[in-house]
Amino acid sequence: MRKALITAAAIGLTTVTAVTATGCGAADMTKQSSPYANAAGTKTVTLSVQSWVGARANAAVATYLLEHELGYRVDTVQVDEVPAWDALSQGRVDAIMEDWGHPDQEKRYVTQKKTVTDGGELGVTGHIGWWVPKYFADAHPDVLDWKNLNKYAAQMRGPESGGKGQLLDGSPSYVTNDKALVKNLKLDYQVVFAGSEAAQITQIQQYAKDKKPFLTYWYEPQWLFNEVPMVEVKLPAYTDACAEKGTADPATIDCAYPTTPLKKFLNTEFTKKGGKAARFLKNFTWTKADQNEVAQMIAEDKLPADKAAERWVHKHPEVWKKWLK
Amino acid sequence: MPTVDMNAETVNDLNDLKKPNAVGEAHGMNEAPPVFSVRNLWKVFGPKAERVPGSDLADLSPDELREKTGCTVAVRDVSFDVRPGECFVVMGLSGSGKSTLVRCLTRLIEPTAGTIAIDGEDVRGMDKGALRDLRRHRAAMVFQHFGLLPHRTVLDNVAYGLEIQGVGKAERRAKAAEMVEKVGLAGMEARRPGQLSGGQQQRVGLARALAADPEVLLFDEPFSALDPLIRRDMQEEVVRLNRDEGRTMVFITHDLSEALRVGDRIALMRGGRVVQCGTPEEIVGSPADDYVRDFVRDVPREQVLTVRRAMRPVRSAGEAETGAALNPATTVADAIEAVARTGAPARVVDAGRCLGIVDFKSLLSIVAGLDRMPGRVHSLKKAVA
Amino acid sequence: MSTATTAVPPRAVAPPGRLRTALRRPAARKLLLLGIVTAVLAPLAAARWGSGAWPDALTVDLAGPLGRANDWIIDNRDGHWLFLYFFGHISNAIITSVRGVYLVLLALGWAGVTAGASLLAWRLAGVRAAVTALASFAVCGLLGMWVPTMRTLALMIVAVAASVAVGALLGLAGGLSDRMFRAMRPVLDTMQALPAFAYLLPVVLVFGIGVAPAVLATVVYAAPPMARLTAMGLRGTDQGVLEAVDSLGATGRQRLLTARLPLARRELLLGVNQSIMMALSMAVIASVIGADGLGDRVYQALSTVDVGSALAAGIPIVLLAIVLDRTTAGHRSVGSRSAGLGAPPAVAGGGWAPRRTRTLTTWAVAIAAVVALGRAAGAKSWPDHWTVAIATPVNTAKDWMVDHLYSGIPGIGGTADWAAHYTGWVLDPLRDGLQGLPWWGALALVAALAWMIGTWRTALTATLSLAAIGVLGRWNVAMDTLSQVLAAVAVTLVAGFAIAVVAARSPRVDRLLRPVLDVFQTMPQFVYLIPVVALFGIGRAPAAAAAIVYALPAVVRIVSQGLRQADPAALESARSLGATGGQQLRQVQFPLARAELLLAVNQAVVLVLSVVIIGGLVGGGALGYEVVFGLAQGDLATGLMAGTAIACLGLMLDRVTQPTKPKEG
Structure with a gap:
């Protein structure tokens, strides 16, 4: 008891000392890195990992190479997309390896505050859309045009869709216009959020196992295609006019998602002082096939991320040797 | 009718206990300045209590007062002195205000009005430091429910008061060990209060109070929670302390036999007021009112009252010279024995001077209680005639 | 209204005498009163704002101002004095402390941490707790979760210390001052009833994502039980003992240190124990806002439907919880024992102090020896080849379960x-049904329930809370x-x-x-x-x-x-x-x-x-x-x-x- 109190007091005192040690001066919390950084006597790079597996594949390979080739220690932090920008700006993470396009954040942090620097393209092109399983598309080819979706609404019903067809959406953090699309295209569907990508994948796998029809929001590149082949449903073509309208008021969007070249972003401070690690991350670029290879090993073969990265690195030295320059 | 815990057996040996005190009482009569001097003390509980003392409100009945102001009077205009070396007993039934009164003495409860002086020093005017000093060194209290610290050993409980005073560890432990020994708990130093019986716990409480070597000991119904046999042991302990060490005591009790047993003087309280204050003999022999009379009705008078009360004036010069000589503090019971043995009246002698004579008749009238009922004596006389 | 009507019928058939007796029951009186109030107010409200779901006229749109506040904070976080001189220091202090503890844990190495934890558990709670601690830390290492475990532990130590300190201070204030207690109690009660998730957003708003906000959220979540129990413990002190202490002339400080705190020991220990358990659960949830450590591993595993990896990270959390609980709760029973009968007399007494110092020294030496040995063996972090991968078998088992239980049994x-x-x-x-319930009906229902079981105050709080949801425009959700x-x-x-x-x-x-x-x-x-x-x-x-x-x-x-x-x-x-x-x-x-x-x-x-x-x-x-x-x-x-x-x-x-x-x- 007394000991517990003494311990508490001691740590409280340490905290107070820590406060006083930081002085009476300004303490810019946007410049405070993770307490775990550089702890083991080596330099640390902190990478933001988003919840989808592609992003984990990037991070796994980057981590492996940074640790084994360049002698860094890497921490990965799982943060959702938008908050990751804030963390990147504050220096709590050093790099985002795969960004799907956040114009607002880019404007705020890259253009205005200049706390984040463009890290170049990842080499992978991302695409969001609506997909149905191949077994269903083969049987009903006309489902691939959005105009015929209402015909199949009854077959797509789910427990959460309230009598309408179910359009399965994933994590709330993903970029999505689906509610507006359903409304504006007058579809007899209800957007049902799985809540997380994990939940969505589980659901898709279950449907696939039973060969049930479903309509889902999904994106490329994604390893799940290898396990559950899916075909994209054509939505009204993406146009700049439609995109502009959408920027002004997201509720008015009535066309498909754009195709996005995925980009990397680095903390500005880190680009200046990060040395070899920063250069390496800037150089990091690979293809959709490369990424999927690693992603599949992680998500489907349940390999630990570092083992997956190790296998890929041993197989494809020609790809990563360039990044070390 | 008040129910009084009166037990003839326990009173039997009153004399043995209190005899030396009779001497103490004698010197108590001297005009040594009182230890505690209390004048017109009031304690009123409730909102804006200070308006009650001395005003018309004070004359209301308790119910009316509570109705009107929300206040309750616990101590009402009480005055008394506690003389050095005496054991001053405050007794009354529960709710009579006695416990509040004793707490007012060291301001554990803040009095509402009146003055309290210890050795002539104004207690109510003391600042925090002086008051602490008073509690630490001059007046220590023993409580009905012991008030021991359950997480400390017996030894550390006894040393607690000294610890608070800032006495060094070795010194206070030595002193505490001495006190533990003194109250008869040697060998139990390392136990905790939870492992002791009630009587043992109260011994710890007593030792704790003694450890500070206070000028006055305050007892708040210290033995009420104890078994009768243990209670008697403890009472003897207190009397011994009073007699051997001459410690001044204020002793609160609701038990008349206890009051008579330990008290040099007794203040009887009722409804916050002191109804009567006097020696046990005065209380038993001359009750101030019916309430007190009722209270002391069952007391074996011959064991409390002394020959001083039973004696009659010397009728002839011969009487003053012959017969057994008795100290004025001798109880009637003892006098009866002396008179019965010699078969003749005995003299009451104080410092060589004969104060009066006791004979069969005067002694028996005490036993029969005739002295307190003059009318009845008269009618009886007539009947005999 | 509806409650009033459901409550009346059985009484309506009763003879008038029974009706009167029934009305004498407080519950019936309350319902009647509420029924009358509702009967008067509800039609008015319904006529004014319409029935059904919460009326738009009564909502306040806070999204705009809140969004602007959020933008302002992000834009000013690196410039405004409030952040530079206040929040910045808090954040800095937290990060420095966590880092300090983390570095110490790393320096001790796995051998040192395990030995230290076991010895501590032994001292506080006995041999069984020590064995539990030893085994638990070993399992954490075996599962390959040593580093995340240490991170969570570092965060926990700082958060728990802060929670206990803050909670004890608040509890002290509440225990010593009646007014503070009256003010504090409903707040603490409420805080304990709120879901952990609700605490995350305000700290993220100010501090962004990271360890600092995670620690803060944890402290806010874990301090209330400590505060509450401290206050309760101090208030529950035996008045007789306090009076005795006063009568001996103790100063306020002596009274607190030698009597009130030791007497509240059981509550204090329980408070520490509860704070620790609350902190652990929050530290895991806080991975959503960047807490790192074990929670983060669970979170990452969840995103790949990797039950095996989630379990590998979840097991150390459970073990950590068990170790912390057993260690602190074990102490509790020792406390109660010493307060009552049966404490070994030898525990206290003259020889205590020197022996204690001696044992402390012995331990310090023992731990130092283990650390030295561990480091000499070159094993600061848990050796890689000592790990067991449980993820794959667990996932196989899970797949089998899914295959056989999902449908068609x-x-x-x-x-x-x-x-x-x-x-x-x-x-x-x-x-x-709930969404179709008229809004005033829902309010009346809640008021009736709360009043039946509590006082008019609880009824008012409950009704106002529900109304606030409507005002925020979140009624249907x-x-x-x-x-x-x-x-x-x-x-x-x-x-x-x-x-x-x-x-x-x-x-x-x-x-x-x-x-x-x-x-x-x-x-x-x-x-x-x-x-x-x-x-x-x-x-x-x-x-x-x-x-x-x-x-x-x-x-x-x-x-x-x-x-x-x-x-x-x-x-x-x-x-x-x-x-x-x-x-x-x-x-x-x-x-x-x-x-x-x-x-x-x-x-x-x-x-x-x-x-x-x-x-x-x-x-x-x-x-x-x-x-x-x-x-x-x-x-x-x-x-x-x-x-x-x-x-x-x-x-x-x-x-x-x-x-x-x-x-x-």
């Missing part, structure tokens, strides 16, 4: 069918959440009571159940989510399943304890009158355990709500989804409004189920 159907039935037959009608909570609570209570009755009757069942309950109560909520998704698909059904599994242990424990505590004399007399087991249960045990039963309902509501909210991650929708959405999209306005609505809902549910406690003397 003849006769009883599969879990997917159950989920569909639960959603279609229970949740949907309930939700539609909240009703959705509420329907999920109510349904899950119903299932929890039925199952919990059934299990508890069995456990209370059979000591053997109780013995078997106890360790299971212990483990289940300390499991991080996240870990429940994946298996339920595997079993029930996505949607509200798995969220409910997770909530039920999470809340069940507490209900079982409280109820069985209540039943077992029933006065044996009363039971004996019932038996002597020839009461059957069922009669004893109904007529003696349940009525005597009334307080515990009500507490169980209250706890069920609070716990179910907290998981239903997290259910937003697996398609539970409603308020939980909005919080997740707010965090994920950086749209803190939405998140904060949903968070506030959650808090209001939690407050309302707590008040409706919380019987008035007897006033403290």
